[in-house]
Amino acid sequence: MKLYLRYFSIHFKSQMQYKTSFFLTLLGQFLTAFSTFLGIWVMFTRFRAVDGFTYTEVSLCYAVVLMAFSLAETFFRGFDTFPRMIGNGEFDRILVRPRSPIFQVLAAKIEFSRLGRLLQAVLVFAWAIPRSGVDWNAANLATLVGMILSGTFVFAGLFLLYAGICFYTLEGLEVMNIFTDGGREFGRYPLSVYGEGVLRFLTYIVPLALFLYYPFLALLGRSESLLHRICPAFALLFLLPCYLFWRIGLRHYQSTGS
Amino acid sequence: MIELNRICKTFRVAQRSAGMREAAKALFRRTYSEIHALQDVSFCIGDGEMVGYIGPNGAGKSSTIKVMSGILTPDSGSCVIDGCVPWRDRQAHAANIGVVFGQRSQLWWDVPVIDSFELIRDIYRVDEGLYRQSLDELTELLDLSSILRTPTRQLSLGQRMRCEIAASLIHRPRILFLDEPTIGLDAVSKLAVRDFIRRINRERGTTVILTTHDMQDIEALTERIILIGRGRILLDGTLDALKARHSTLRQITVAFTAGTPSPADRPLPAGFSLISASEDRVTVAIDTEIVSVSDAIEGLTRGVDVRDLSVAGQSTDELVVSLYEEFRI
Structure with a gap:
């Protein structure tokens, strides 16, 4: 953690070398956050209900997925630039240092501009929580926190999977974005609206539903099942195959010329 | 002690001919060709030796260095360096070695060199006292005092290379791999770098493995040379013996x-x-x-x-x- 802060400070110093760019980025981020907020507001004033969920309920769903995604992006999106790191040999350097490669990949790219996105998520959250009609007792709060944390790790797992694939292709696969950026987009609505098949896929294969849909039902009082409440914990199992895939990929790493 | 025994590594490379039609075809069916980057590479290097590793482009020099530094996992064969298998005990091994890739930088581009050094200190868990001592030594030997506070992007190639080498030695590795350390340097910088490598080898007893295309490097630095071509070790002996035999x-x-x-x-x-x-x-x-x-x-x-x-x-x-x-x- 101390080392992470070290990396943090060197990135901060680097970015401060270009002050104008830094402040413009911040400004841009703020405007994006603001416009998203406007967008949601417009959307929710138009649509009343989706698949039996009221629009305030839906907004909570969106807030959770956005928050989880933004946290994952802030801390784990270092994998985004992973294809480039492999291409330019930066990853070779990481491998000759006595630290975990995953940690170094994450620390190699810390984007402060992502803080803007996080801010955006906080805004949506602040808007949705009081309007959702959920009784915020201890159990429900714990479930909510569980959903967000679990969601963060599921997205992190997806990023890791994406990076693992790069070991074989040496370049990124945009297909993966269906699940990452795409996950954020279709997580706006309770996943049941997409039908049984999709829901099943998102439960057992890419477990977005485990942190997004089932505990959401419990929050809204539509399900009394304890199993639904603790679903986010099972979603963490997704990290295991992702990590294994990364390990196997690492063994097959071919490096690049020279 | 570095021991390589019958190391083999094969790369699979997708092949296709030029042209749009071929490119479209390659989308569906790819033909792969196998490149035998390393074939039965074996040698043994003792502590404190300085070895020149030479061969034409694409002969397998860099691949060997990458196997020895734990970046590549070979298909078969064994490699034991000071009791570690590089790709298996990667992190433990990494603390013992320093690697300089002449064509790539390990310094953070936008910040003063000293900031990079401090981050490297933390990555390698070097304690403060030892770090000070290392830094003072390296600063003096490589004449860095005037450039430590300059951002990397403003350094000349020669200055940067001196900093790169220093960065690889902050944690006092027992083995130093240099992959084309003098590439693109002017005469003065080359001499400075060579002189420094010689001193590190003599004074700290650091084992040095050097790949280069600059024969003056070899002549100035190494007694022993290993020649690799098409993935095979062709010769392993002293430079003098080679000269006597061949010239x-x-x-x-x-x-x-x-x-x-x-x-x-x-x-x-x-x-x-x-x-x-x-x-x-x-x-x-x-x-x-x-x-x-x-x-x-x-x-x-x-x-x-x-x-x-x-x-x-x-x-x-x-x-x-x-x-x-x-x-x-």
Whole structure:
């Protein structure tokens, strides 16, 4: 953690070398956050209900997925630039240092501009929580926190999977974005609206539903099942195959010329 | 102690011919060709040795370095370095080695060099006292004091390379891998880098493995050279032995007063071959296995009004070229 802060400070110093760019980025981020907020507001004033969920309920769903995604992006999106790191040999350097490669990949790219996105998520959250009609007792709060944390790790797992694939292709696969950026987009609505098949896929294969849909039902009082409440914990199992895939990929790493 | 035993590594490379049609075809069916980057590579390097690892481009030099530094996992064979298997005990091994890739930077581009050094200190868990000591030493030896506070992007290539080497030595590794450390440097920087490598090897007893295309590096630094070509080790021996074996040829150039008899007027006996002749200068190659240098000079200069005379052996560059030719690599 101390080392992470070290990396943090060197990135901060680097970015401060270009002050104008830094402040413009911040400004841009703020405007994006603001416009998203406007967008949601417009959307929710138009649509009343989706698949039996009221629009305030839906907004909570969106807030959770956005928050989880933004946290994952802030801390784990270092994998985004992973294809480039492999291409330019930066990853070779990481491998000759006595630290975990995953940690170094994450620390190699810390984007402060992502803080803007996080801010955006906080805004949506602040808007949705009081309007959702959920009784915020201890159990429900714990479930909510569980959903967000679990969601963060599921997205992190997806990023890791994406990076693992790069070991074989040496370049990124945009297909993966269906699940990452795409996950954020279709997580706006309770996943049941997409039908049984999709829901099943998102439960057992890419477990977005485990942190997004089932505990959401419990929050809204539509399900009394304890199993639904603790679903986010099972979603963490997704990290295991992702990590294994990364390990196997690492063994097959071919490096690049020279 | 570095021990490599029958290391093999094969890369699979997707192949296709040029043109749109071929590109479209490749989308559906790819043909792969196998490149045997390393085939049965074995050698052993003792502590404190300084070894030059040479071979033409694509011979497998970098691949070997990558196997030894834990970046690549070979397909078969064993490699044990100070008790560690590089790709298996990667992190433990990484603390013992320093790696300089001449063509890539490990310094953070936008911040002063000293900030990079401090981050490297934390990555390698070097304690403060030892770090100070290392830094002072390196600063003095590599003459860094004036550039430590400059952002990396503003350094000249020579300055940057000196910083790169320092960065790889902050944690005092026992083994140093240098992959083309003098590439693109001017004469002064080259000499400084060479001098430094020699001192580190002598004073700290650091084992140095150096790949380079600059034969002056080899001549100035290493006693032992290992030649690799097409993924195989072709030669492993001292530079002197190689030279003695391979360069039995000497060139003798005789300059004489124009208009007087020339050494080339007489037919040249066995062991001599004429390289060039003008009205005041004759260059002849002799094979020292057939005729000794002194006999050759005597024969060439008899009755000639000699103004100047020189004897040249094969340069290391020529030696390497003849080696490459001999092994057809």
